[in-house]
Amino acid sequence: MSKPTCILVAHMGHDALWLQIKTRKEIEDRIAYIKEHKPKRERPLRLKLLKIVEEPLPPKLAEGFAAREKAYAAWVKADAAWEKAYAAREKAHAAWWKADAAWWKANAAWWEADAARQKAYAAWEKIINSPEGVAFHKQVCGCAWTPEQPDILLQLIAAQREG
Numbered sequence: 001m002s003k004p005t006c007i008l009v010a011h012m013g014h015d016a017l018w019l020q021i022k023t024r025k026e027i028e029d030r031i032a033y034i035k036e037h038k039p040k041r042e043r044p045l046r047l048k049l050l051k052i053v054e055e056p057l058p059p060k061l062a063e064g065f066a067a068r069e070k071a072y073a074a075w076v077k078a079d080a081a082w083e084k085a086y087a088a089r090e091k092a093h094a095a096w097w098k099a100d101a102a103w104w105k106a107n108a109a110w111w112e113a114d115a116a117r118q119k120a121y122a123a124w125e126k127i128i129n130s131p132e133g134v135a136f137h138k139q140v141c142g143c144a145w146t147p148e149q150p151d152i153l154l155q156l157i158a159a160q161r162e163g
Contacts, residue, residue, distance in 0.1 A: 006021045006022065006023055007021070007022060007023070007024060007027065007052050007053075008020070008021060008052070008053040008057075009021075009022050009027055009050065009051065009052055009053065010049065010050065010051050010052075010053055011046075011049035011050050011051070012026075012027070012030055012050060013030070019053065019061075027050075027052070030050065031047065031050065034046045034047060034050070035047075129147040134146060134147065143155065
């Protein structure tokens with residue numbers, strides 16, 4: 001799509017700069033608006049003052065206009081980069097929400113599994129400290145370990161004193 005041709009126009013509206021850069025369509029739309037919506041007594045003056053400026057700009061104004069156009073071109077480039085970054089940000093944000101939902105689901109499963117693990121560990125501890133577990137320990141190890149005295153190093157020290 002090509003950039004529309006812009007035209008210098010004077011007095012396009014009283015709430016803006018007296019000299020503006022507009023497209024032909026914007027000027028036509030403003031003329032139609034004045035004819036339809038502005039008070040009848042104001043219309044002739046508004047239409048007379050709203051005019052396309054065909055005279056060349058004085059040097060100082062031409063210099064300012066060139067600087068404005070250069071700044072606008074830089075803004076267009078920055079705006080395109082901003083739009084691209086914004087789209088990437090939105091895509092990443094959507095992915096983050098999806099990942100966050102998956103994390104919450106996994107987190108809930110982790111807590112459930114951890115509770116089951118703790119329950120199983122407690123049951124295992126109870127089983128290995130039961131009379132059957134103590135008897136099995138005695139069979140495979142033979143040391144003086146018991147659930148009441150689980151620190152085998154203290155038993156080693158005691159045995160060294162005795163021996």
